[in-house]
Amino acid sequence: MAYEPPKQSLAGQIFDVVTLLVLTIGALYIPLYLGLAGAAKVxxxxxxxxxxxxxxxxxxxxxxxxxxxxxxxxxxxxxxxxxxxSFSWSSLIVMAVLVIGYFVMVVRLSDREYREVIEERFGTKRR
Amino acid sequence: MENVTSTAAGTDRLRLLRVLGPAHVWALGVGIVLVGEYMGWNFSVGKGGMIAGLMACWVAGLLYTCVAMIDSEVTSTVAAAGGQYAQAKHIVGPLMAFNVGLFLVMAYTMLEAANAITVGFLLDTVAGMQGQTGLNQQPFIVLAIMFLAWLNYRGVLATLTFNLVITAIAFIAIIALFMSVQLGASAVPLDFSAITSDPLPYGWVGIVASLHFGLWYYLGIEGTCQAAEEVRSPARSLPYGTMAGIMTLLIAATMTWYICSGLMPWEYLGQAGTPLFDAARVTGNTSLMVLLFVGTAFATLASANGCINDASRAWFSMSRDRYLPSWFGAVHPVYRTPYRAIVFLVPIALIFALGAPLDQVVTFSILSGLLGYTFMTFNMVMFRNKWPLDKIKRGYVHPFHPLPTIVLLILCSTAYFAVFLGYGTQLSAMMCFYIVASLWFHFRRYKFVRRGDQFTMPWPKPHGY
Known part of the structure; x- marks a missing residue:
């Protein structure tokens, strides 16, 4: 039986958009306000x-x-x-872990969701 | 011309108009990107020196050639509005699609903001040349974004036809400057002595660092596939328009580097706001100055115009699939444009254009683009694995697979390191943003998504599922 999603209220829709907006603006402006952004050109x-x-x-x-x-x-x-x-190797490792970890997380969670999509679209899935 | 079509669920809804040809696809891609020749690329010279700037130009060109090859194959098969977003939905899964949609919206909205900032800076520079200092740039920034949003609201054909014309003029301006200088129109000769006297001021690490802004030469060419649902013949027009676009940009980028590096000291060039216009100033030729002023203005407007088009399509597509509130997934009953998405993104672009420095906005845009190119590497591999060449018909099959994918992954990894050199905080902040947004989608938003509707292509079941 096809999955039937719940109907989202108007307040819920507004809340979701505001959440994304806050995240977006925060990602750019927080480093700026903390004085951490910008190239070190002296x-x-x-x-x-x-x-x-x-x-x-x-x-x-x-x-x-x-x-x-x-x-x-x-x-x-x-x-x-x-x-x-000049940079510290620990900073470089943190950055690498963030980038690689992000993609690994997204692909794994996506695959879980994708299997539901394929199951509904094509019938029973093969494990 | 389609008026109304039925969905799988049986309800009627308006669709986008299929009115665009290969020239429009070229104009959309080059129109967004050509501004990269008019501003921003030159920071690569500042990060590594004159030779590093040229190497960044060519290495980034190689990166984008891989992007165009890969993108053309997948897009010619997944011809739906949203471009890479629709690809991710069918090949990787909903969460990846949500992230790719955000990459596109962020990259294009930030690029739009950067363009508006440049319009203001250009007018301020010209006013300064006329003795009028202290021009308030903000009204021009607001006006540029509002006008282009209105144009997009009114219809895609008029919008991209407008882009076709002003992009062509901006491209001709670069060629005219190049030819004029070669024919001796400049009062000051070309000088490349820095290549021998100060070849690599930062050593080899400068070459890597310069790749950061080298991406700016071509950033956005992948936007051609955003209009897939509005192209008359996607399988033919999208690969043709995209590949023609990348060739155009490679030529323009090389000419731009040559002229600007020859006419300006690299130290000045590395921090200039409008390098091509400055190069025209150095020639002392008034006609060239006027032409390059027009070219800079047109390039920024064309880019911002294309960005509004692409960002709104990505937002529209995500909303239509309920990845975002479905209210944004409406099509205008008369103009057939995603008007709510267009209007909603205007204040966001303004927040960044009016409140953030240009290099931060540019870096934010580059990082979102870079994440999108990284996605393309494993997306391509998964596409070929899940549907080998004999399983579904492609409009275009790119050669030498998986070589372009491997090269793209290596270049993307290098580019992350390039951004890290000087802009590591932004990179970390952006990764945190996407991680939190992903968790938010998976654990909160995904429950509103209809599972079966996420796969609409008439393809067989993917291999391995």
Whole structure:
């Protein structure tokens, strides 16, 4: 006999949508509010910068000028900023466990649901 | 033209119109993605340097070629609105489908928000060039999203025809810039000396890190199959439109890297908001500046337009299946569009466009896309195992299976590590979000889902069940 789902009330529908919305917005904004988000790109400005000391050749100086930056001091932060790619192996392992664990969980639970779908669609299932 | 059709349950309901051809599929795919050439890709140069940016361009191109090959085979067989969502429903199971639907909604809604932010930034830049500093970008962001949502509300054919035109103009603008510079229209010469003087500022790890934003060159090309239920001949149009799209983007991405890397110091390019427009500024040619301003504006609008189309189809499909409240699964009686889904997603896009930084929004979109590409790898293997080639007829069979799947999985794993380098917190937060959402679906929402209705394809019973 086909599974007959319960009818969901309007309040229940609204509750479900609000739950998803809170989860979605929280996933982006919580790291932002906690100051944990963003790339670690830090300027390392040099003292008394010149185009030469910043490693910019004559053509590159023309390009900076065309972009509206003629003073090397104004380009100092942009040119000297670098990412910090140092990381801890424990963080990497946690990330790997989260990603792999997530997919394993979803596929296993999906398969349980899928068997119900196939059973209803095609009749008795084979174990 | 279909007016009304009967469901298996015997009740009548409106269906989406089948009015789209291969050109519309191309426009939908390229239209969403071409903005990746106009902004965002250049952060890959910032993460790894000039050479790393080029390698990211090609490696990401390989990743998306695998995506397009795999997607074309499955979509040409599972031709239903929702694209990968419908694939997951038939091949893996309801919970996976729910997750894939969320990937699509999140990836496209965030991309839509990023586009709106760029529109505001572009107008602010141009206003600054005219001496008008401090332009309030927010009204333009709201206006862009509201206008495109209205266009989507009114009908898919008008929406994607609009996309076809503005995408073509944006693509021509890139070619025109490339040709003009090659013919000497630039006052400043191309300079690639950084390739020898500062080839890998971060070493080899920079090449891996740059793949993060390298994905932005092509992110969303898989959106072509969202319109499967509105395409006249899905088995022919979807593979043709998708593969033509990826070829278009590979050409455009390479030309974009070449022009921008030659006309701007890599340190500037790596943090620029509108790199192609900036490249036009460097040429000193007013006509090129105007053309690339128009191209940037059109590319962002076309992308946002396609994103609204795709995100709403995914939301609509999930609601129609009761994975979400069924109220959203309605089709407009006149325009035949999923109008409630379109309207509902507008404020969500606005929340992110008005309140979050561009790189966070972009990363959120990239991560959702990346999860979707990872799903495609085991989805493809399961599809071939459950229904071997001789069991059901495909509209398109991709060659060299399982090589594209293996390559895609390796590249996805590398891309996760690339995102981890600098954006690990977002990655962890997003994984927690999807884990909690999955548990919520399995233990609360799934009870409202009709089991038998989740398998609608006229296929034989899957092997192993």
């Amino acid at each position: 300027p390392n400005p040099i003292a008394n910068p010149t185009w030469e000391s910043l490693g910019q050749n004559a053509t590159e100086q023309q390009q900076w000028a065309a972009l509206g930056i003629t003073d090397p001091a104004a380009a100092n932060d942009i040119i000297t900023a670098r990412f910090d790619y």
